[in-house]
Amino acid sequence: MEIKEQIPLAVKLKDGPSFDNYYVGSSADRGILVSALKLSFDQGGQFLTYLWGGQSSGKSHLLCAVERFALDHDLRVMTLTDPDQLEAISEAVDQGLDALIIDDVERFLGKPELEGQLFALYNQMRDLGKRWYVSASCAPRDLEATLPDLLSRLAWGGIYKLPRLVDEELLEALRLRSNARGLTMSDEVGRYILYRGPRDAKAMFDALDSLDTASLAHQRKLSIPF
Missing domain, CATH: 3.40.50.300 (P-loop containing nucleotide triphosphate hydrolases)
Structure with missing residues (x-):
């Protein structure tokens, strides 16, 4: 039986910036x-x-x-x-x-x-x-x-x-965003996003969105590459 690609729903959770998902860390x-x-x-x-x-x-x-x-x-x-x-x-x-x-x-x-x-x-x-x-x-x-x-x-x-986030803080911020969306993001995925694109929080969150959409479309867990 042919398994067709699942079309992601337009209503898929799109979490916007909030105080709850702002990375505070140890600061x-x-x-x-x-x-x-x-x-x-x-x-x-x-x-x-x-x-x-x-x-x-x-x-x-x-x-x-x-x-x-x-x-x-x-x-x-x-x-x-x-x-x-x-x-x-x-x-x-x-x-x-x-x-x-x-x-x-x-x-x-x-x-x-x-x-x-x-x-x-x-x-x-x-x-x-x-x-x-x-x-x-x-x-x-x-x-x-x-x-x-x-x-x-x-x-x-x-x-x-506001000081610029260093790499480890960017990873923690990405994990926080991932957890807020109910996603399980491995360290491998997090570092892939960090090192394959701009070290910019917004760009990283957009990359997480893209990976999440691709994983949903292929009915797979969040992984790389897509």
């Missing part, structure tokens, strides 16, 4: 940061949280986790991905927006008009007791911008440097 600083982010929405919490670090440091993961946490607690949050959103975001603030997320804030710096809009939005949301969550590749003092007032405001709040 007390990472654990403290996760706790601080969870508490940041409480009354009296700081307006601005600024995360900075290089590639694979987990900035984007944490910002996505903030968004997920906010939505799970019935809070309204938006992520700035395009300058054309700024006017709509300002209107949303007047309608009850609770928080704004800006991943890779450098993308929005360097143009006076755009920086002026960001500065106005910053003041609008701060005056209303809202929240800003920002990430960048460098500390606020090293950002290149044309508006000094905006630079100074980005340094007001909680500033957290």
Whole structure:
């Protein structure tokens, strides 16, 4: 009897970034940061949280986790991905927006008009007791911008440097993601993903997705190569 390839269901678990699957490891600083982010929405919490670090440091993961946490607690949050959103975001603030997320804030710096809009939005949301969550590749003092007032405001709040994960930490983060999905990942598979592609957490998680999809399609356990 011919065994046809199983078509993976579109509803196959696609776990998104969350605080639960963020790799803390033995780092007390990472654990403290996760706790601080969870508490940041409480009354009296700081307006601005600024995360900075290089590639694979987990900035984007944490910002996505903030968004997920906010939505799970019935809070309204938006992520700035395009300058054309700024006017709509300002209107949303007047309608009850609770928080704004800006991943890779450098993308929005360097143009006076755009920086002026960001500065106005910053003041609008701060005056209303809202929240800003920002990430960048460098500390606020090293950002290149044309508006000094905006630079100074980005340094007001909680500033957290995220160190890049080393290989063993990347493997542990991959195991954590695998376990969260109910997968059994051998050390062989983990090291295959680590050494056959970019040493980047997102790329590694995408590779895990691909292997999982292939293993499901072939009705086999998670293994290599596919």
